Amino acid sequence: MPGNTTHAAENTPLLASHKHESLPGPREISRATRYGVLAGIWTANFLQALNMTLVATLLPSISSQFNQSNQASWIGTSYLLATSTFTPLYGRLCDILGRRGANQSAILFTALGTLACGLSGNMEMLIVARFLAGIGGGGINTTATIVTSDLFSIKSRGLVQGIATFWSALGMGLGGPMGGFISDRFGWRWAFLIQLPFFVVAFVLTSINLRYATPGSHKRTIDVLKHIDYGGTLTLLGSVLSFLIFLSNRFNKGLEISDVTVAVPLALSAVFLILFLTFELRFAPAPMLAPALLKQKVPVCVGLSNLLVAQCNFAITYYFPMWFITCALTSASTAGLHLVPNSVATSTGSLFAGWVMHKTGHYKKLNLTFGAFPFLAAILLVRMTPESGVFTQWFSIIPLGFGNSIVLQTMIIALLANLPESDVAVGTGFGQLFRGLGQVSGVGSSSAIFQYYLDRELKSRITGSDADSIIDSIRHSATIVATLPPAIKDQATASHAIAIRAVFIMAATSTLLAYIIRLPIPDCNLDDLSRKRAEQPRNVAAAAPSAAAVEGALTSEHNQTESEGSTLSDADEATDQVPQASIDTHSQVPARPAPRRTRRLSGYESMGSSI
Structure with a gap:
């Protein structure tokens, strides 16, 4: 309408408008440029995922050097704490700094934090450095999701996001093995420093290719800042x-x-x-915790399941390598290699879940069948001993990665299928918030359980005049166990075995509770749902979505399009290339739209609808 056009023009800076007119739209850039953008954001995404699990096999070496093994869990929790807390802010920064500015700010934070980790001279500096890296880590994932949504239509986005999920899963799976390998051969500091050239590559690729105009990016900075939570x-x-x-x-x-x-x-x-x-x-004004969804069954069940699944994942990821170092008395690199089967299983499970949902159009049976696998893996780990066979020690963890990756994929689809499209943004952000909290609690609570049982067992097994100093040295340095006198070594390994078994029992309990919580979630016919949504009148809002609208999907990764199971064909790319300005946004708008109940927006929802 003319009135609305005039008002928008009055709030749009003229210089910014001319700047954007000289750039192509996100779906008008060349294929080579598009692939360059993807290479840049996925390189950073891989490094971010790698850093989430990298320290799992570095903890014994780091804590032994600084003689603070009982505080080592802070190296992991500080990163995850920053990631889960600051993730929601980056969608707003995409409106303020632009896609490239927000993405490169995240890369810069993570790179600087990683550099500081490699140069840390004490445990306190290392923990602060990990927190700094985590501030950028959450932003890398968020901005990558936003950019992917800019570049591809909803039909093509499922395949592209599936590939992105594969690289993220691969990064998380390789973090432990790579950390152990580098730590044994070059020292733990190089596990951080060796990443820096790859951060430079990601920065350069986005600098060259991530240059396009985006609708809704002309909002005044002060208006965007007001809506940050x-x-x-x-x-x-x-x-x-x-x-x-x-x-x-x-x-x-x-x-x-x-x-x-x-x-x-x-x-x-x-x-x-x-x-x-x-x-x-x-x-x-824009809460990250969506109040309306706390009253709905499916979002609450998905959120709690995400929390418990993440808690199980990270507890086992951090203490599975520790078991081999302190109980089987292997090197860090060998302990890290035991995570490789889990890495392969996680990546395979993500692709398998998408393929099955594409073929069958359902997720409930898939979730119920393979959702029990992580509990089976946790029980196998609880029963594992240094005398267990090679097969048990190497492959007991496979059901964990395979099952939990399927659970997370199906839960995303279940959430999106059971919410109206108007609530998809807030729903996915709601689920991701719980997942981040689960990651932090998985490392923090498992560390508390481990230290409690370790201290109790050591005090009951080691006695004598110098018992306190021996116990203190064992709790502060995991690698010292292999160098102890035989009699004390046996008691130390037995104590570690009981403490780590308690962590695995906690993980088994978490995944069992998650399975029970998911039972009430109903199934949906995804084919029928996709067809119904496609047949709905395609009324496009007068204002195009801004970065914060895309932020609604955040790190939950826009997997709603996997229900359509489409592949990226030349026809799809041709659709992507259609200039957005050419779409008729008024031909099907009803003359008297039905009134809607006003509700407060979530921090994951569209800025376009709030400003």
């Missing part, structure tokens, strides 16, 4: 961080609950949690 981000960070400090002081350091350094963090965690919920439910 600062309060939610800070209170969530405060709550989770305080709880992790409580776990560390209570179980890793063995302090009493009455100690001020234990009681105060626990109280602060509760206070920050109350503030987070209050802010999200009452004051946040």
